[in-house]
Structure formats: structure tokens, C-alpha cells
Amino acid sequence: xxxxxxxxxxxxxxxxxxxxxxxxxxxxxxxxxxxxxxxxxxxxxxxxxxxxxxxxxxxxxxxxxxxxxxxxxxxxxxxxxxxxxxxxxxxxxxxxxxxxxxxxxxxxxxxxxxxxxxxxxxxxxxxxxxxxxxxxxxxxxxxxxxxxxxxxxxxxxxx
Numbered sequence: 335x336x337x338x339x340x341x342x343x344x345x346x347x348x349x350x351x352x353x354x355x356x357x358x359x360x361x362x363x364x365x366x367x368x369x370x371x372x373x374x375x376x377x378x379x380x381x382x383x384x385x386x387x388x389x390x391x392x393x394x395x396x397x398x399x400x401x402x403x404x405x406x407x408x409x410x411x412x413x414x415x416x417x418x419x420x421x422x423x424x425x426x427x428x429x430x431x432x433x434x435x436x437x438x439x440x441x442x443x444x445x446x447x448x449x450x451x452x453x454x455x456x457x458x459x460x461x462x463x464x465x466x467x468x469x470x471x472x473x474x475x476x477x478x479x480x481x482x483x484x485x486x487x488x489x490x491x492x493x
Contacts, residue, residue: 364446374459382417390428398485407492418458422450429480434469444468
């Protein structure tokens with residue numbers, strides 16, 4: 335009877351340990367909102383500096399996210415969350431999706447997705463830990479998930 339109780343106790347400890355590891359992989363997640371009301375990992379968006387501004391634009395018949403490459407140097411910035419400002423300057427509704435293309439099939443991949451109306455601006459807050467640990471490489475891609483033919487871009491993270 336004692337060995338059975340010890341086995342059950344050990345099994346419960348292993349299950350609890352496994353559950354805590356799964357929660358550790360999800361450090362806080364991506365938050366999307368407005369400057370005044372949004373927050374990520376307890377910090378208000380309005381208290382954070384905007385790390386990058388991205389715009390959905392139209393150049394003739396080409397619809398793209400601008401700039402095509404954004405570099406964020408984590409060596410020179412403090413460990414605060416990353417804040418992106420995304421604005422739709424185009425005349426039609428556009429989507430914004432940012433993810434790690436190499437790791438896109440993983441259940442723990444970092445993924446941000448929002449739909450923007452013409453002229454609309456949203457802020458995306460990402461915990462620094464999610465930028466590093468939920469990605470396989472140093473590059474994230476962003477694109478319009480509503481229109482596959484539109485041109486996207488990349489975020490290069492210097493660690």
C-alpha cells in the first residue's frame with residue numbers, strides 16, 4: 335500500500351512539473367490594442383517607447399507593408415516589451431500578421447494578427463521573452479494575411 339501511495343504521489347509531482355513547464359513557454363503573449371487602453375505584461379502601451387512603425391501603403395497597383403525590413407537591436411535597448419505601431423494608410427481594409435515563418439507550425443510560436451480599416455492604427459505589445467524564446471531564428475515576417483498577393487516584410491532581431 336505504501337509503494338502505491340508513493341507511486342501516485344510521484345506521478346502527481348511529475349504531472350504538476352510538466353504543467354509548469356508548459357506555462358513557462360508562454361511568457362505573456364502578444365497584446366493588441368490602442369495606445370490609451372492597451373497593456374502588455376503589466377505595462378501600459380502609453381508608458382512604452384514605440385520600437386517600430388509599420389504602414390500598409392499602396393504604390394500604384396502594389397500593396398505592401400512599409401518598411402520592408404525593420405531592425406530592432408536588443409543589445410542597446412532595455413529589457414522592456416517591444417511595442418509596434420501598425421497603421422493602414424491604404425484605401426481598403428488590410429490585415430497584419432507577424433510570426434516566425436520557420437516555426438509557424440509549433441503550438442508555442444509567437445503570432446500577432448489584426449485587421450485594420452482604412453486610416454486605423456493599432457499597437458502591438460510583445461514581451462521580450464516571447465520575441466526570443468517563441469522564435470527559432472532572428473527573423474520574424476509580417477504580411478497581410480487577408481491578401482496573399484500583397485508584399486510583406488521582415489523584422490530582424492539583433493540579440
